[in-house]
Amino acid sequence: MTTTEWAGAAAIVDGPGGYTGIEATPEWAEEVRRLARERNATLLAHNYQLPAIQDIADHVGDSLALSRIAAEAEEDTIVFCGVHFMAETAKILSPNKTVLIPDERAGCSLADSITAEQLREWKAEYPDAVVVSYVNTTAEVKGLTDICCTSSNAVDVVASIDPDREVLFLPDQFLGAHVKRVTGRENMHIWAGECHVHAGINGEELAAQARSHPDADLFVHPECGCATSALYLAGEGFVPDDKVKILSTGGMIDAARETGARQVLVATEVGMLHQLRKAAPGIDFQAVNDRASCPYMKMITPAALLRCLREGKDEVHVEPAVAERARLSVQRMIAIGNPGGGE
Numbered sequence: 001m002t003t004t005e006w007a008g009a010a011a012i013v014d015g016p017g018g019y020t021g022i023e024a025t026p027e028w029a030e031e032v033r034r035l036a037r038e039r040n041a042t043l044l045a046h047n048y049q050l051p052a053i054q055d056i057a058d059h060v061g062d063s064l065a066l067s068r069i070a071a072e073a074e075e076d077t078i079v080f081c082g083v084h085f086m087a088e089t090a091k092i093l094s095p096n097k098t099v100l101i102p103d104e105r106a107g108c109s110l111a112d113s114i115t116a117e118q119l120r121e122w123k124a125e126y127p128d129a130v131v132v133s134y135v136n137t138t139a140e141v142k143g144l145t146d147i148c149c150t151s152s153n154a155v156d157v158v159a160s161i162d163p164d165r166e167v168l169f170l171p172d173q174f175l176g177a178h179v180k181r182v183t184g185r186e187n188m189h190i191w192a193g194e195c196h197v198h199a200g201i202n203g204e205e206l207a208a209q210a211r212s213h214p215d216a217d218l219f220v221h222p223e224c225g226c227a228t229s230a231l232y233l234a235g236e237g238f239v240p241d242d243k244v245k246i247l248s249t250g251g252m253i254d255a256a257r258e259t260g261a262r263q264v265l266v267a268t269e270v271g272m273l274h275q276l277r278k279a280a281p282g283i284d285f286q287a288v289n290d291r292a293s294c295p296y297m298k299m300i301t302p303a304a305l306l307r308c309l310r311e312g313k314d315e316v317h318v319e320p321a322v323a324e325r326a327r328l329s330v331q332r333m334i335a336i337g338n339p340g341g342g343e
Ligand code: 13P
Pocket: 047, 061, 062, 063, 064, 136, 150, 151, 152, 223, 247, 248, 249, 250
């Protein structure tokens, strides 16, 4: 069969919310796998992707795990089913590979919350500080960074820095507050950025859910507006300490396999529930906020993935000089901390 012979592909429609018109049928899955083989491509999917995309991927994981897999991939092409900064990070790590994202319009509100110009100005105020940037940043911002981190190794990254050096941590204020709390570090300045999806998962909602499910564990992503409230609930004795876990998306999978709880309240983007339910089918996982869906992650539709593999689009390019500057900070990131959750 050639790429044009699968009649279903003709139905792909491009619109403002992304590519649509294709259902994730077994025929679609067969065509995607065939095209991936033809391109010698590996398909990577973040934990927030649509279930059909997660199920067809070669690897599903958190940001750190997927960066490490991308750095070591043997295939010629990496198809990154995630948002743009993730695909860009893969390209920085593997400049000689072709990196494709099924829809380059899949951005990130957190990555948009600081520009390279703003970081230059901030650095000028603290010329001796070490700059730690969350991986949710543009390649230009990474190029002005000493060490990148993800939610699963942010604490280890900051703890690895000489305690006498000041730290500029960006762009997520909630992750920054979490790292400051855990490390007890006072000389850390935090950028006031946020992810609109996680910031919307608020403390009142979490407290109400925790009250109505007193035996449930709470899995909370550190980007959430409610991370502080979760620790407050534990600190004040409303929820036992050992039931509140602040975790990256990959860390949630590991914790799901280990917990003895029968019910878990999950404070993060709703795509996460799919991998959690697969990892621990006996547990009842409930979203703290079931409207917490990332519109960018959801732009990677079955239609977008099919178009990507048929046309070799959208290809991710990072200007070589920018990639060169950013590479060291990303390589430091993948060398530090736990293995990250992905398989
Ligand atoms: P992690 O997978 O590293 O926990 O990141 C979550 C996220 O919001 C990515 O956009």
